[in-house]
Amino acid sequence: MGAKMFGARIARLEDPRLLSGQGNYTDDFHLPDMLEAAFVRSPHSHARIDGIDVSAAMAHDGVVAVYTAADLPENLRDVTVPFQVPNPAISQPFQQRLLENREVCFAGEPIALVVADTRYNAEDAATLVAVDYEILAGADNCKDALAEGAPLCHADSPNNEGAKYTVGYGDVEEAFKNAHLTHREEFWVHRGGGFAIENRAVVATYDELDDMLTIWSATQSPFLVKQNVVDMLGWESDKVRVIAPDVGGGFGPKTVYYVEEALIPAIAKELGRPVKWVEDRRENFLATNMERDQYWDMQIAVDADGKLLGVRGSMIHDTGAYMPWGIITPYISATTLPGPYVLPTYELETRVALTNKVAVTPVRGAGRPQAVFAMERLLDRAADKLGIDRAEIRRRNLIPTEEMPYALGLIFRDGKPMTYDSGDYPKCQVEALSLADYDGFPARQNEARGKGRHIGIGIANYVEGTGLGPFEGATVRIQPSGRICVYTGGGDSGQGHWTTLAQVCADKFGVEIADIDVQKGDTAKIASGVGTFASRIAVNAGSSVHLAANEVREKAIKVAAHMLEAAEEDLNIEDGRVVVKGSDLSVGLSEIARAVQGMPGFSLPGGVEPGLEATHYFSPSQSSYCNGTAVVEVEVDPDTGHVDILNYSMAHDSGTLINPFVVDGQVQGAVAQGVGNALLEWMIYDDNANPVSATFAEYLLPSAPETPNVAVTHVESPTPINPLGVKGAGEGGTIPAAAAIISAIENALSPWEVEISGAPVTPSMIVEKVQRS
Template identity: 55%
Template structure:
């Protein structure tokens, strides 16, 4: 692009405040007279509510209100939360009430809110509420949910099935009937959470004078939240302002609009006081949405050279007790499975079922880690059975760059045909192998085994649909002091959105990047927005920033041409000034031009003169842009304890044109850390009564710095033709194939014992169990 900032490793604007303790999160916002909320939550996975007595709680010190469903306005009491993403295959649509009405369907579901002078008093008063429950049988295992006579996750439903659909193309049966080789795998991927450093939080301030409401929320989607809150409260959407201040991690669960947010907003309106709710960590374990809970039964048909002929199978998805975001994750998983490979025929039958657990919604990767795990495990099985190098097998099956754009044959979640817009999968594959020193690994492995050490290597590749619509908007405005104000409905949870937008705009309008001020995450700043999820902001907000910046540049040149008496073609825009190229290089600052663009009171503007130096652009992509990559994990397994240490981790990542390589590196590194947790540590466990067993970080383990190596990262840039800056998403690619690569590496390390693994997370005790069953310890003794 020939730009000064786009493509540069610009230090993130956000970091100085964050690392110096000057970040401003929801709980840092202090408003005089604020009251604090706590929620009474169900201790049962499934129960009828027979009665709730709040009289004693109302008499507790410092309590201003105790609200149950019966105390809410009729609309809130009777109507369930809006379903954001309906799907025609869903036979049952079930979202939560704002507060449980007559039934609780997971541990942690809210029944009542207490608003008090402080959180401590509110918590104390919770103990005074008396609830009589009729405990019902709970559905904990999604496989058991489909059995004849299984308990119902909701007492009034005839079935636990939410949706059944088939994704397919090609003649699958013919491919398998004629295949020389067919291999089958049964796989399971865990349930876990986003586990952001900052839990959910909301502060509501009602203004009775203007009948308006302001919400500060740790949300990824302020404009969506505003729309949903207006629907729940039955108020004009324009009367609501939602601000996402600094957000300490999102990862998907903070894209959801939760019932608690609506109840806190109502409480503020009812009391005429600001009300704040900050979720504690145990509540986050119980109530923030989770993901990854899927069972796969799949098989692959290949010829004698390992070329894929077809893939088929079925997948069962645990949606939990509700479907706040519809069936997005299983749908994405089904559409993602073919990945970067030529798969001539494909069929996957998907079933989505209720259980009495908290709902599953997108967590970093959103269905793709499960799909990639399934496909890559099949590829590893083929390589093992046909005695082929796993990397060579993949190379034989990649879609070639000359086949782009490549139509997979499915419909993606955006409703458009699944067509890969660009990519060079073999090049990315080779780049990752080179970083990993793959060719020299057999020698390293042999040397390690001679010393009694067991090291292994695993490869996994993926394709991810990114940059999803419907749109994102950006306003670029030159201010009278010459600064450039950029406003967007985009949000940030640590991905450096302010910095990347400033890089784009600074280049487009011709100013210093330090003169660009970016405001994001505030519904008052721009009329419409969508938010941060699905690796979409670089494509949508970045393109909008580019378009808006170009329009403002044109306006600056027109006005400068008049002011300097020069043709536009003879003017350069540099460092916030319009500078003539000839003579004594006359110049005029952006500030002077901005003031001129406002005109003088009572005087007419010259014909054709722009009014103000600003433009708002909304970029709406025609379809998803598909990023891709290959990961290579090298691990060491302690056969005595089952502990896995990651020795080296290499990533080749294609997100199109890279706006800021340093930010992309950080996104990849963070994504890999998330993937390591998925592969080896994180598992949200429930017992047979749907009681959660891992509700603290003493039980639910996250990777520490010592568990996550510094990744070797290569950027393979194949620009997307679908947007003006040629970018694709980068936020989730570090996570998506990580579990597949790591589990393959563990298997490779333990290949002398012939153990196989078909699940994540792969805990040390499971490794030891597999080694025991394989007689590994007897072999060592012998």
């Protein structure tokens, strides 16, 4: 029997084909007779459309068709993206039409679709579509957008408030009255995006013979695409197949559903030819959803020992021009703020502002980095004012381990009370501080200052609800060849599902992970699915693989007992064979799989159902809460504003680890995104909400020289919520990063008493703050 696979630090099965150029990403598909599409998009953040003339475009070489809203089949002209997650707090749930011909509400909104023999011809013709715009004022930043008399995001709406709600618990008024110290501060966290290196892409083909529409999409959620195609196009569910092939990064924006994913299939059906659309980077900056822009006005109350008494305030969330994902992101922000701390009272009013920008939906971290930024900044301020060390004030407020499970007093967005299921927050902080040699830092700082260098250290904690329902299923099937196949619904955009799900499965049959195929992200392979987002696949699909593999194992033993004429309790599975313990008698999984295919005229052995397979849809009762502590040491050049991250330490608790190698990679990559949020990534718009940073030369992603190595230590507190004890691991690195990095920058610049209340902080901002002090 091979070494145990579950929990092993092993290299990925995915890699050899990706390393030799054998992957299949959506743009790699070349179907016979395929056409290519290009969009005409609004160049204005807000405008009324008075007319569209496509005649010149139609006359261009190679053009097969040009569609505006008026040219679409009648049932598609006014259909909007389905409203995914309604909530009574939402008053103006604006949703996007497939193509707009009345009022465009963000720069990048699609107006026409040109289909031609080549992408080159389609793009040429797209420039010939003449649109008559009446330019309107745009609502830009979310705070101004809610002010009286602000330009309206949607011209016919009464105001720009899309939703409003308050969360909280306890008597906040009383807590503030009794406080030893209070502090009030405003925070801005700015807009950024997921920016997978692969842009979005869709290929669709309609097969008249079996009336089947097949869609390949660079999506995290093929089942969601299918559901929306069915809803929007009025299609029968069993006549649509959606496949997420190799996907070149997701990070949230490829979770949600876009109009292009309905239009391209609709047009492929209409024209009777396959159609491909591949988003270019400019379109990605304009028309792929983003996140993060929030304005917080917050107050903290503590006692003389720095113990939290209460936090209260208000937050304005920029949702862009449409709300396809409702208020999920700001609601997560509001419920993330208490974090790992005993916070006796809390009240946050959230207002969601409509602005003339592309819609806001979750990006890795999903509303949490902003909340953690606000909370951790408040704790830093309280520590400084009380003269308490920043790690110490946190230690005094951490939820004690023995109080797990810990009911927060908040209601989560699924309507259930929020209860942290497990975790050891004090241990996590201790481990991170130890990894960072926090105790040795004052000496390092003194020594550096002696040499004219300015180093600083920062700390931030977070708690993250992961592994959300409703479910993600898995089928485990042993093929007649003896090879084991696992099927699951969520796509893979780099997470390594083949490897990790194979690790969950392999030990059940005593095989190597290389003996297992994992087919994911194909709606034809399993009946139901959800998608790869919200750090949910290890929890949901992992648990389903575990349950299904156990059932297959039991069935194999039951059938083998008949074949071997032995008692079930005398049987074991080793190296892919069922063996009679203590004897040479055995039967291979392949023979058992053949036996349960059945023989005409004979009963199945042991009265089992046919097929050596089982399907489970694990549905968690609630989120499993992952947590962690980031401690960051930086050096800041006060003359140039340059920030160099010297050490990045992270203690991370995502429960039981399936493959520490893969989890480390997830944490490291997530931290890099947090570095972007802290120092670089800022999607900038002019006062009229027109984007001005729409290339990688203007919007900076972290590159190798400024991205730190991350020292990761794992604390493993298994969750009781699922049979594997696992929690999500994909976002934790991002969530505390901006808070910790900016805390470290402030600490480095403490001789100048610089305070930073926003993210990202750029070199010019640092220099300005130093010079002003």
